[in-house]
Amino acid sequence: MSEKIVITGMGVVCSIGGSIEELRAALEAGRSGVGFIQQDSASAGPVNIGAMLKDFSFEQRLPALAGLPPPVLERARRSAQRAPLPIQCSVLGALQAWKEARLGEAPIDPERIGVVVAAEGSMQRFHFDAFAKYGKGPEYLSPRYVLHGLETDHVGTLSEVLQLHGEGFTVGGASASGNVAILKAAQLLQLGLLDACVVVGALCDLSPVALQGFFNVGAMGGRRFRDSPELACRPFDQEHEGFIYGQGSGCLILETAGSAKGRGVPGKAELLGGALRLDGNRLADPNEAGEIRVMQQCMARANLRPEQVDYINAHGSASPLGDKTEVRAIRAVLGDQTPRVWINSTKGLTGHCLFSAGVIEAIACVTQMEHGFVHPNLNLRQPIDTVCRFSGPVAERVRIQVALSNSFGFGGINSCIAFGTRGPGDV
Numbered sequence: 001m002s003e004k005i006v007i008t009g010m011g012v013v014c015s016i017g018g019s020i021e022e023l024r025a026a027l028e029a030g031r032s033g034v035g036f037i038q039q040d041s042a043s044a045g046p047v048n049i050g051a052m053l054k055d056f057s058f059e060q061r062l063p064a065l066a067g068l069p070p071p072v073l074e075r076a077r078r079s080a081q082r083a084p085l086p087i088q089c090s091v092l093g094a095l096q097a098w099k100e101a102r103l104g105e106a107p108i109d110p111e112r113i114g115v116v117v118a119a120e121g122s123m124q125r126f127h128f129d130a131f132a133k134y135g136k137g138p139e140y141l142s143p144r145y146v147l148h149g150l151e152t153d154h155v156g157t158l159s160e161v162l163q164l165h166g167e168g169f170t171v172g173g174a175s176a177s178g179n180v181a182i183l184k185a186a187q188l189l190q191l192g193l194l195d196a197c198v199v200v201g202a203l204c205d206l207s208p209v210a211l212q213g214f215f216n217v218g219a220m221g222g223r224r225f226r227d228s229p230e231l232a233c234r235p236f237d238q239e240h241e242g243f244i245y246g247q248g249s250g251c252l253i254l255e256t257a258g259s260a261k262g263r264g265v266p267g268k269a270e271l272l273g274g275a276l277r278l279d280g281n282r283l284a285d286p287n288e289a290g291e292i293r294v295m296q297q298c299m300a301r302a303n304l305r306p307e308q309v310d311y312i313n314a315h316g317s318a319s320p321l322g323d324k325t326e327v328r329a330i331r332a333v334l335g336d337q338t339p340r341v342w343i344n345s346t347k348g349l350t351g352h353c354l355f356s357a358g359v360i361e362a363i364a365c366v367t368q369m370e371h372g373f374v375h376p377n378l379n380l381r382q383p384i385d386t387v388c389r390f391s392g393p394v395a396e397r398v399r400i401q402v403a404l405s406n407s408f409g410f411g412g413i414n415s416c417i418a419f420g421t422r423g424p425g426d427v
Contacts, residue, residue: 004257005189006267007419008196009103010363011096013089013203014248014350015051018061019096024367028395030376032349034244035229047211049222049229051246051351053203058088065095069104075161083148083157086122086203089249090154091161094198097251098162103196106263108255110165112195114188115158118181119151119202120172120355121210128207154202166194174409175317176276177201178250178358179417183274185254195259201356203249211245219243219284221318231379235316235345236323236390238382243317246351250359269366272402272418273302279412286322290414291329295404298416299333304402306337311374311398313365313405316345317352326406327385342374342398344391349378358407358415365419369400 010020015033017023026033033051058081065073072095080091098104103113127149134141147153155168167188173180178201185197206214214220221242225232233244260267275297279290299305315326331338346364347353353360368374373395383390403419 003190005186005254005271006257006260007252007269007271007366008255008260008265008267009097009101009253010268010366011093011100011251012248012360012363013092014353014360015053015246016349020363020367023363024371027349027364027367027375028371028373030349030378030394032230032233032378033246034233034351047215047220047222048226049232049244051244053247058092061092065099068095068099072104072161079157079161084123084126084205086205086249087148087153087157089203090117090200091157093249093251094158094162094200097198097253101253101255102263102265103253106265108195108259108263110163112166113164114166114185114194114197115155115164115168116181116185116197117154117170117200117202118177118355118359119154119170120174120177122151122202122204122355123149124207124210125205128209154200158198158200162198164198172355173413173415174411175352175354175357176407176409176413176415177355178360178362179274179405179407179415180276182252182254182358182362182417183276183415186271186274189254189256196253196255199252199254199359201250201359203247203356204354205247206245217284219319220245233318233348233351234379235318235348235377236327236384237380238384240318240320240323242319243347243352246347246353248350248353248360249356250363252359252362269369270420272304272420274298274415274417275301276415279414281412284410286325286408287412288325288329290412291326291408292332294414295329295333295406295416298404298418302418304418306334308402309334309337309341309404310400311342311368311403313361313403314343314345315406315408316347318347322408324384327388331387338387339389341389342391342396343388344374344377346375349375358405361405361407362417362419365403365405369403369419369421372397372399374398
């Protein structure tokens, strides 16, 4: 990338943390958010395990962001307190990142800040509940339904809360959506259209119908360990049987290094490069050649050689075919460097957060780089490969200077992003 791009702020709301510090502690401790899903008569079905938000309250979490300008907090309260869960989590994560990036005290022209949101079906539960409640009397449906039901409600709400006037849109790429959002935001910065961008991976609030659909297609796990949720999420283990659904939202502030330096705000990490490639395939099956191609292109754009890569945050969804395909692709890309490079899957702790996974896993990458560790791979008792250097049941102290983060989506969508640490002389 010609213009250096840095991350100046991060925020998260997920099953293992409602802030970056809570997330760091959970990653380092190897604490999983997977448990039983509380089901009611309208949603009871075969899917009873997930990494869900617990005891979530927007009103109770908002005061923790004291220090932001009061008008920002008041707009957040007014805009989101009655909004669907995905919108509330997007706002909370964005406010955390905004605060960390010091955009309230060292501002940027709002015409030069954009919003890119990874959101593709985030409101499924909202629509399901509305039909259950108003299906027989649609005339009583709230006028707010149409606005909240659109994915662009994330963009509109965030632009209102933060008073932003740059470019804004939502993107979708199935489970690669989070990485797609990061890459599209980086392109806006590279083109000189923006100085900074609020990048949000929206919480995907699946409906019972969607949960059943993933289960029926064979993508979702939880059969063998139905009564032991703590054992159900098993990326790269021989007993893996599919992904475990996770709820979570994350936010990154991407900014040009020149803008960050001008504001006197340090970058947490640098976005070295990335790639997005298609397989030419509409189905759910992974493609080894496509995964190899996207990792190699990412490294080429970042001017990286295999011997410079320290760590890979794998897609690692615990799908038997997906895990095996990714391992083969990683080995092909790294070659004789494979035994040296650490590999883990954040989904083993957070569950698969679907459209927000790439953003949350980018946050996990930067957090591990900052604090010098790789988080555990829980439940990895019998690895499917003996050459790859998977982390074990506890965190490992590791100095990470270069990390790759993979995200692959149904329909042959492959993505990879490279992150690097900031040197002593950098912003």
